[in-house]
Amino acid sequence: MKKSLLIYLLIICGPALYGQTDTSFFFSRVKQDSSKLKLNMDAVYNRPFLQMGKLPVSLGGYLEANSSYFSTDGISEGLSFQLPRLTMFMSASIRQRIKFMTEIEFEEGGREINIEFAALDLEFNPLFNLRGGVIMNPIGSFNQNHDGPKWEFISRPVSSTTIIPSTWSNVGFGLFGKYSKKNWVWAYEAYLSNGFDDKIINNNQNRTWFPASKANRDRFEESFNGVPLKTLKMAIRHRKVAEIGVSWMGGVYNKFKDDGLVLDKKRRLNFIALDINSTILKDTYLNGEWVWAYVDVPDTYIQQFGNRQQGGFLDIVQPIKKGKMLGWSESVLNVALRLEYADYNVGNFQELGLRIADHVYALVPAISFRPSAQTVIRANYRYERHRDLLRNPASQTGGFQFGFSTYF
Amino acid sequence: MNKRLLIFAIIIEALLILSCERITPRVPADDQILDGPVDGLSSAEKRRFLAGDAAFNDEIFTSETGLGSVFVATSCGSCHAGDGKGTLFTTLTRFGQTDGSGNKFLHLGGPQLQNRAIPGYSPESIPAGATFSRFTPPANTGLGLIELVADADILAMADPSDTDKDGISGVPNYGHLPSFVSPLPNAAPQNGKYIHRFGKKAAAYSLLHQTVNAYSQDIGISSSFAPFDVYSGLEIDPEISNLTINNVVFYLQTLKAPIQRDQGDPQVKQGKQTFIDLGCESCHKQDLKTGPSRVSALSNKTFHPYTDLLLHDMGSGLNDGYTEGSAKTSEWRTPPLWGLGLSPNSQGGQYFLMHDGRARSIEQAIEMHGGEADGSKGRFKKLAQSEQADLIKFLKSL
Numbered sequence: 001m002k003k004s005l006l007i008y009l010l011i012i013c014g015p016a017l018y019g020q021t022d023t024s025f026f027f028s029r030v031k032q033d034s035s036k037l038k039l040n041m042d043a044v045y046n047r048p049f050l051q052m053g054k055l056p057v058s059l060g061g062y063l064e065a066n067s068s069y070f071s072t073d074g075i076s077e078g079l080s081f082q083l084p085r086l087t088m089f090m091s092a093s094i095r096q097r098i099k100f101m102t103e104i105e106f107e108e109g110g111r112e113i114n115i116e117f118a119a120l121d122l123e124f125n126p127l128f129n130l131r132g133g134v135i136m137n138p139i140g141s142f143n144q145n146h147d148g149p150k151w152e153f154i155s156r157p158v159s160s161t162t163i164i165p166s167t168w169s170n171v172g173f174g175l176f177g178k179y180s181k182k183n184w185v186w187a188y189e190a191y192l193s194n195g196f197d198d199k200i201i202n203n204n205q206n207r208t209w210f211p212a213s214k215a216n217r218d219r220f221e222e223s224f225n226g227v228p229l230k231t232l233k234m235a236i237r238h239r240k241v242a243e244i245g246v247s248w249m250g251g252v253y254n255k256f257k258d259d260g261l262v263l264d265k266k267r268r269l270n271f272i273a274l275d276i277n278s279t280i281l282k283d284t285y286l287n288g289e290w291v292w293a294y295v296d297v298p299d300t301y302i303q304q305f306g307n308r309q310q311g312g313f314l315d316i317v318q319p320i321k322k323g324k325m326l327g328w329s330e331s332v333l334n335v336a337l338r339l340e341y342a343d344y345n346v347g348n349f350q351e352l353g354l355r356i357a358d359h360v361y362a363l364v365p366a367i368s369f370r371p372s373a374q375t376v377i378r379a380n381y382r383y384e385r386h387r388d389l390l391r392n393p394a395s396q397t398g399g400f401q402f403g404f405s406t407y408f
Numbered sequence: 409m410n411k412r413l414l415i416f417a418i419i420i421e422a423l424l425i426l427s428c429e430r431i432t433p434r435v436p437a438d439d440q441i442l443d444g445p446v447d448g449l450s451s452a453e454k455r456r457f458l459a460g461d462a463a464f465n466d467e468i469f470t471s472e473t474g475l476g477s478v479f480v481a482t483s484c485g486s487c488h489a490g491d492g493k494g495t496l497f498t499t500l501t502r503f504g505q506t507d508g509s510g511n512k513f514l515h516l517g518g519p520q521l522q523n524r525a526i527p528g529y530s531p532e533s534i535p536a537g538a539t540f541s542r543f544t545p546p547a548n549t550g551l552g553l554i555e556l557v558a559d560a561d562i563l564a565m566a567d568p569s570d571t572d573k574d575g576i577s578g579v580p581n582y583g584h585l586p587s588f589v590s591p592l593p594n595a596a597p598q599n600g601k602y603i604h605r606f607g608k609k610a611a612a613y614s615l616l617h618q619t620v621n622a623y624s625q626d627i628g629i630s631s632s633f634a635p636f637d638v639y640s641g642l643e644i645d646p647e648i649s650n651l652t653i654n655n656v657v658f659y660l661q662t663l664k665a666p667i668q669r670d671q672g673d674p675q676v677k678q679g680k681q682t683f684i685d686l687g688c689e690s691c692h693k694q695d696l697k698t699g700p701s702r703v704s705a706l707s708n709k710t711f712h713p714y715t716d717l718l719l720h721d722m723g724s725g726l727n728d729g730y731t732e733g734s735a736k737t738s739e740w741r742t743p744p745l746w747g748l749g750l751s752p753n754s755q756g757g758q759y760f761l762m763h764d765g766r767a768r769s770i771e772q773a774i775e776m777h778g779g780e781a782d783g784s785k786g787r788f789k790k791l792a793q794s795e796q797a798d799l800i801k802f803l804k805s806l
Binding site for chain 1: 431432433434435436467468470471472479481482483486489490495496497499524525526527528529530531753754755756757
C-alpha cells in the first residue's frame with residue numbers, strides 16, 4: 001500500500017515540481033487554427049488552451065481583477081478593488097467529431113459559482129452538429145463571446161448584461177452548423193432550452209429585469225412552466241468586410257398552469273438582436289450589438305415594469321502602437337471608445353400620456369495595453385447618465401477603472 | 409521610446425488617481441435638492457437616518473416580501489422621487505366618505521383604491537355610488553418639524569367663526585387615534601379626539617400613523633401596527649419589522665427642510681412682500697416653531713413651511729365630494745409651500761399642483777383657489793404682470 005502510494009506521489013509530484021521551472025514539460029499551448037473564418041459562435045472553442053502531453057483534455061481559463069472609483073452626483077463610496085470573475089474551462093475530444101467543453105465561472109471572489117457552459121458536441125456534418133447540455137443561448141454576440149481578455153473595457157456592456165442577461169445559459173439541446181466558401185462563411189444555431197420565470201416582473205429592481213431569472217437555480221433542473229425557450233441565430237461573415245448576426249429568443253415566462261389548474265394566460269417574451277463586427281481602415285476594430293425585448297406584462301400591473309426594452313453598444317478600438325514595448329515583442333497599445341445605451345421602459349404613461357424614461361447612456365473612453373494577445377491591462381473612464389422613470393433630472397455617474405484580464 | 413512610454417503611462421495614471429474627485433460629477437448644492445438630513449444629528453442618529461433612507465428609497469417589495477396582492481406602488485420611493493412631490497402616475501384615489509360620520513365603503517375596499525395588482529389578481533375599482541378624490545404624493549421634507557408644532561400653536565391660528573372677519577376661518581381636523589399611536593407631547597385633545605395634521609385633508613395624526621397607513625394602503629404591507637391583508641381584509645403576520653417602520657419614521661422626521669434660494673434677489677424680496685400684502689400668509693403661515701424633542705436637532709426651532717396646518721374651505725371648484733376625518737368635502741389642509749420651486753425635479757420637469765395635480769403651473773394653482781382664498785386670488789389677478797412675476801419668482805425660490 002505504502003509502495004503504491006509512493007509511486008503515485010512520484011508520478012504526480014515529479015512532473016509537477018519539474019513543471020515549476022518548465023511549464024512546457026507538463027502543459028503546452030494548443031495551437032489555434034487561424035486559417036478558418038471565426039464567428040462569435042466559435043468563441044467557446046476559440047480560446048487559448050493548455051494541453052497536458054498527448055492527453056485529449058485541454059485546460060484554460062481567465063482572470064479579471066480591477067480597481068474602481070465612482071461617484072454618483074458627487075457621492076462616492078471611494079476606491080475599491082474587485083475580482084469580478086475567475087473562469088476555468090476544460091475541453092476534451094472524446095472521439096473524432098465528439099467534443100466536450102465546459103466553462104465554470106467564480107464570480108466576485110467565489111460568491112457565485114456558475115456552470116456557464118457544459119455541452120457535448122456531435123458533428124454529423126459541418127452543417128449539422130448536435131449540441132446538448134448547458135448551452136449559452138445565442139442571442140446577440142456578447143452572450144457567447146464574453147471572455148474578459150477579449151475586451152478593452154472593464155465593465156461589460158450595460159444592454160448585454162441587463163437586457164440580455166449575459167451570461168445567459170440554460171440546459172437544452174439544439175443544432176448548429178456552418179458553411180464556408182472562399183471568403184464567406186454562413187452559420188446557424190437553433191436551440192430549445194429552459195428559460196425565464198416571473199421574477200423578470202417581480203424583483204427588487206423595480207423594473208422589468210431579465211437578469212432576475214438568473215437567480216433561479218431550479219432552471220438547471222426543470223422548466224418554470226414547461227414551455228421551452230427557443231433561440232435561433234444566423235450569422236454571415238466575409239473575411240474582408242464584417243460579421244453580421246441576427247438572433248431571436250422567445251418563450252413564456254409565467255406559470256400559467258399549476259397542478260392542472262389554469263392560473264393565467266401564457267405571457268410571452270421575445271428578444272431580437274443584431275450584432276456586427278468589422279475591421280475598417282486597416283486596423284480599426286468596430287464591434288456592436290443592439291437588442292429589442294418585448295414582454296407581455298399584465299395591464300393591471302404597475303407601469304414601472306415596462307413591456308418593451310431596447311439598447312446596445314458600439315465599441316471602437318484603434319491600435320496606436322504595435323511591436324516591441326517594455327520588452328514584450330508582440331505588444332499592442334490601443335485607444336478605445338464605447339458608446340452605450342439601455343432603455344428599460346419604452347412607452348408612455350397611461351395617466352400622463354408622456355414618454356416614460358428609465359434609461360441610461362454611457363460613454364467610456366479607454367486605453368489598453370496588450371503585452372500579448374492573451375493579456376490586457378486596461379484603464380477606463382466611465383461617464384453615465386441615468387434618467388428615472390419620470391424623466392426627472394438625470395443622475396450622473398463618473399469614475400475610473402483600472403485593471404487587467406488575462407487568459408492563463 | 410519605451411522608457412518614455414512607460415513614464416508617460418505612469419504620469420497619466422497618477423494624474424487620474426489624484427484627480428478622481430475633480431473630474432467626477434459634482435455634488436449639487438444643498439439648496440437644490442430636497443433629500444439629506446437636518447443639521448446637527450448625532451452619529452447614532454445619522455446611522456438611523458441612513459437605515460430609514462435605505463428602507464424608504466431602496467426597499468422594493470415583491471410578492472415574496474409582501475407586495476399587494478393589490479397595491480398602488482412597490483416602494484415608498486416610487487411615489488416620492490428624491491423626497492419630492494409625485495405625479496399623476498403615482499396618484500392615490502380615496503373614496504367612500506362624504507361627511508364627518510365616517511367612511512361608508514370600508515367593507516368594499518375603502519378608504520383607498522388599490523388600482524394595481526400582482527399578476528393573477530384583479531385590482532380594485534371604485535364601488536358604485538362612492539364619491540372619490542385623487543391625491544398626488546406630497547414632498548416628505550421637513551415633516552419632523554411639522555410634527556413637533558404644539559397643538560396650542562395650531563389652535564392659535566384657527567378662527568372657526570371668522571371672528572376677525574377676514575374671510576379666513578381655519579379649523580383643525582380632529583380625529584380618534586388608532587390604537588398603535590400615542591398622543592404627542594403638547595397635544596390638546598377635545599372630547600377624546602386629537603388634532604391631525606398630515607395629509608391633504610389632515611387625516612393623519614403623526615408620522616407613525618402616516619407611515620403605517622402608507623405601507624398598508626399603498627404597498628399592501630402588513631405590520632404589527634396594522635396586521636391586515638389589504639386584499640382579503642384578514643389578519644395576517646407582519647410583513648415588515650417594527651424596527652424598519654420606526655427607522656422610516658425617523659428618516660421622515662429628520663429629513664431637512666427645503667432651503668430657500670435667491671433670498672437676496674430684489675425680485676424675490678418684492679414677491680415676498682406681495683405675498684404678504686395679498687393675504688396669502690393668512691393661511692400659508694411663514695413661521696412655525698417646534699417644541700422639545702428627543703432629537704436635539706429638531707428641538708425648539710423656528711422654521712418656515714408656509715402653512716397653518718388647518719383646514720380651509722377652498723370652494724366648490726375643489727370640492728370632490730369626498731373627505732376624511734372631520735373635514736368637510738370642500739375643506740383642504742393648507743399645503744406647505746416650502747420646496748415648491750424644486751417640485752419639477754421630482755415631477756418630471758413639470759408642475760402637478762393642488763391636491764390631485766390638476767394645476768400645471770403655479771399661476772394655474774392660484775387661479776384654482778376659491779372659497780376662503782377667493783379674496784387673495786382676486787387681488788392676485790389685479791396685480792400688474794411684473795408684480796405677478798415677482799410673486800411667482802418668490803414662490804419658486806421656496
